[in-house]
Amino acid sequence: MSSWSGLRPLVRDPNRKDTKSLARNHIIEISESGLVTIAGGKWTTYRHMAEETVDAFVKVHDLKPTNGCVTAGLMLEGAHEYEPLMYIHLVQDYGLEVDVAQHLAHTYGDRAYVVARMCKLTGKRWPIIGQRLHQEFPYLVAEVRYAIREYACTAVDVIARRMRLAFLNTYAAHEVLPEVVRIMAEELGWSSAEQKAQLERARTFIDLEMGQLAKQNAASNVPINLTNEEIKTAKERFNILDKDKKGHITVNDLRRYFRERNEKIDERVLHELLNEVDLNKNGEIEIAEFFQLYSGLKGGQISGNRLVRYLDEMHTPSVNRSGGGV
Numbered sequence: 001m002s003s004w005s006g007l008r009p010l011v012r013d014p015n016r017k018d019t020k021s022l023a024r025n026h027i028i029e030i031s032e033s034g035l036v037t038i039a040g041g042k043w044t045t046y047r048h049m050a051e052e053t054v055d056a057f058v059k060v061h062d063l064k065p066t067n068g069c070v071t072a073g074l075m076l077e078g079a080h081e082y083e084p085l086m087y088i089h090l091v092q093d094y095g096l097e098v099d100v101a102q103h104l105a106h107t108y109g110d111r112a113y114v115v116a117r118m119c120k121l122t123g124k125r126w127p128i129i130g131q132r133l134h135q136e137f138p139y140l141v142a143e144v145r146y147a148i149r150e151y152a153c154t155a156v157d158v159i160a161r162r163m164r165l166a167f168l169n170t171y172a173a174h175e176v177l178p179e180v181v182r183i184m185a186e187e188l189g190w191s192s193a194e195q196k197a198q199l200e201r202a203r204t205f206i207d208l209e210m211g212q213l214a215k216q217n218a219a220s221n222v223p224i225n226l227t228n229e230e231i232k233t234a235k236e237r238f239n240i241l242d243k244d245k246k247g248h249i250t251v252n253d254l255r256r257y258f259r260e261r262n263e264k265i266d267e268r269v270l271h272e273l274l275n276e277v278d279l280n281k282n283g284e285i286e287i288a289e290f291f292q293l294y295s296g297l298k299g300g301q302i303s304g305n306r307l308v309r310y311l312d313e314m315h316t317p318s319v320n321r322s323g324g325g326v
Contacts, residue, residue: 011040028056036060047071078109090116095128103138118142133176136268139163144183153188155181155202166210171275172268173206224291225299234294237311238287249274249285254307261314273307 013027026041026049036057041049051069058065082105090101094116104112119129119142131141147162158180159173160166166173177199185195226234241249241257251274258265277285277293296302 008042009040026052028053030056030060034060047074076109078111081110086110086112094119094130095126096130097127097138100127100130100132100138100140104140115140115142115146118145133163133179134165134172137165137168137172139165139176141179141183144180145187148184148187152184155184155198156205158184159202160205160210166206169268169272170206170210171272173210174203177202177206224288224295226291226295230294230298231291234290235287237308238290240311241285247287249290250283273310276305277307 010024011027024040025045027039029037029039031037036053038049038053051071054069057063087098087101087105090096090104090112091098094101096104096116096119101112104115108115116129119140120131121129122131133139133141133144143163144158147158150162152158152162155177156166159177165176181190181195181198181202184190184198190198238249239245241253243253243256251270254265254270254273255267258270274283274285275281277289279289279292280286293302293305293308297305297308
């Protein structure tokens with residue numbers, strides 16, 4: 001998964017001195033010289049902001065426009081032929097999978113047809129076209145090439161600003177990076193050195209700005225501070241998963257654990273559960289990492305963990321309160 005946050009600056013009305021004058025929307029200031037300035041606002045109201053700014057300018061300078069504002073009905077690129085069920089045409093006419101077709105239609109509007117025409121044949125009976133970058137997400141190889149034609153210049157542009165995969169799942173973003181860079185190198189003529197630099201920058205972006213290392217660093221710096229009873233409980237939980245007594249837990253162990261209990265867990269979630277505890281990223285959960293996890297939960301450095309929650313729910317004895325006794 002990913003974690004991220006943002007700061008929204010608020011603008012102060014220069015004509016008022018109290019903090020209540022901080023505007024959550026936007027303000028328009030007109031100077032003595034007739035300069036019209038707009039400050040604040042947000043992306044979701046940019047059309048309204050533009051209309052009010054132009055109206056203010058027209059009024060201040062006594063302009064005589066020949067028509068009213070047209071921004072309310074001005075369609076963005078991709079909106080002209082879009083309709084809610086257009087994804088069905090992408091499925092029927094192009095042979096795309098349903099979730100991929102829905103993603104393309106909702107993301108690109110009628111430009112989804114352009115992306116579809118850029119797809120190559122899969123060589124399968126179904127889907128006919130549409131090679132995915134990652135099997136768990138609907139993003140396509142063709143979208144990388146389309147993004148470049150829409151002026152994406154870096155690997156970060158693609159995984160974060162066009163596909164948003166870095167915001168959705170940092171592990172998946174790491175996995176698709178080599179393929180994204182390879183495609184961009186073909187399109188943009190990158191040298192080997194540039195490809196390496198793009199990979200390093202994108203990995204750093206995912207790790208630092210998308211929160212990949214946040215939990216890992218927090219947990220890896222946690223001292224093991226468990227009582228003998230807590231260590232015993234942690235070992236018992238560990239051994240439940242490490243059924244073969246290998247000394248470590250793999251994704252196969254997790255898969256077997258849930259299968260034996262008739263719990264349906266998505267393959268992507270299995271890898272996420274392991275990655276959230278696997279601090280050294282060697283593909284295994286070792287006993288020391290398990291102890292650090294429990295210590296972090298105890299000390300508050302880690303707010304919660306899905307794997308521990310699953311184990312606790314399945315192995316905490318239930319209390320029978322019938323008959324007035326415990």
